[in-house]
Amino acid sequence: xxxxxxxxxxxxxxxxxxxxxxxxxxxxxxxYFIWYKQESGKGPQFIIDIRSNMDKRQGQRxxxxxxxxxxHLSLQIAATQxxxxxxxxxxxxxxxxxxxxxxxxxxxxxxxxxx
Amino acid sequence: DSGVTQTPKHLITxxxxxxxxxxxxxxxxxxxxxxxxxxxxxxxFLIQYYNGEERxxxxxxxxxxxxxxxxxxxELNLSSLELGDSALYxxxxxxxxxxxxxxFGSGTQLSVL
Numbered sequence: 001x002x003x004x005x006x007x008x009x010x011x012x013x014x015x016x017x018x019x020x021x022x023x024x025x026x027x028x029x030x031x032y033f034i035w036y037k038q039e040s041g042k043g044p045q046f047i048i049d050i051r052s053n054m055d056k057r058q059g060q061r062x063x064x065x066x067x068x069x070x071x072h073l074s075l076q077i078a079a080t081q082x083x084x085x086x087x088x089x090x091x092x093x094x095x096x097x098x099x100x101x102x103x104x105x106x107x108x109x110x111x112x113x114x115x
Numbered sequence: 116d117s118g119v120t121q122t123p124k125h126l127i128t129x130x131x132x133x134x135x136x137x138x139x140x141x142x143x144x145x146x147x148x149x150x151x152x153x154x155x156x157x158x159x160f161l162i163q164y165y166n167g168e169e170r171x172x173x174x175x176x177x178x179x180x181x182x183x184x185x186x187x188x189x190e191l192n193l194s195s196l197e198l199g200d201s202a203l204y205x206x207x208x209x210x211x212x213x214x215x216x217x218x219f220g221s222g223t224q225l226s227v228l
Contacts, residue, residue: 034216043117043205043219044158089158093214096163096171101213102148105158 012112019077021109023090028071034103035064035075036089044089044105047075077111085113118142121206121220129228133194136223140187140208146170147189148209148217149181153202164189165212196227 013019025033031052036044050057050064050073057064063076077084087108093101118141128134140147149161151174160173164183175181178196183189193200203224207217 032214036219041221043119043207043221045117046216046218049216096173096213098170099212100163100165100170102160102163102171102173103207103213103217104160107157 009107010110010112012114013080015080015082015113015115017080019075019080019084019111019113021075021077021088021090021111023073023075023106025071025073025090025092027092027094028068030092030094032093033064033066033073034091035062036091036105037084037086038089038108039086047088080111080113082113082115085111087111117218117220119206119208119218119220121204121223123223124221125224125226127226127228128196130196130198132196132227133192134196134225136191136193136204136206136225138189138191138206138208138220140189140206141218144208144210144218145187146209146212147183147187148207148213149175149189149191150205150207150219151202152205152222158205161191163213170212193225198227201225201227 034049035047038044048059061078066073089105089108091105094104096102120139145166148163161175163171181191203222205222207219
């Protein structure tokens with residue numbers, strides 16, 4: 001089964017508002033998480049990552065929060081812009097044997113930014 | 116631009132046919148991963164190669180195969196195509212063996228008619 005999953009399939013926000021996209025994971029041994037953005041017709045694009053020794057990491061207009069107690073992470077986008085409209089995936093590496101890992105994705109949240 | 120190149124961008128073919136999708140990883144990356152994306156299944160991991168060797172297999176059908184060549188580019192071969200194989204196929208690359216972020220190409224849209 002999936003090791004990561006999204007709470008909501010769609011999220012609609014007004015331009016300028018903050019967006020919060022949530023993700024739950026099941027493997028308490030997971031120690032690295034990545035957020036990707038996928039625009040229509042394009043491949044997933046790396047946004048930000050976080051390791052389990054951190055609770056929070058900030059990038060440009062984006063913040064990822066990690067709560068290991070409840071196995072939950074969130075992506076916060078400040079001052080959401082129309083260009084932020086996309087599907088957002090959380091992902092975590094799963095051991096696929098030996099020292100090899102495969103990146104497992106949740107199903108994604110479609111973020112729509114209304115002007 | 117991620118630095119990962121996939122060709123062709125679009126492919127239309129008929130059931131029963133065989134196609135080859137090609138991927139060139141980012142310069143310096145040794146791992147190549149193939150993913151299938153469909154509306155109902157999301158992004159599904161198919162297979163991983165590291166420095167020419169197969170390292171991990173996911174939900175890849177026996178009709179599908181892949182290889183990574185000495186120059187590190189990779190090909191995904193899909194044979195005896197069925198309607199249900201229609202999907203976006205992504206290649207991704209990374210420096211190491213997967214405990215890191217992957218960089219994705221822009222995908223090949225396969226339509227089986």
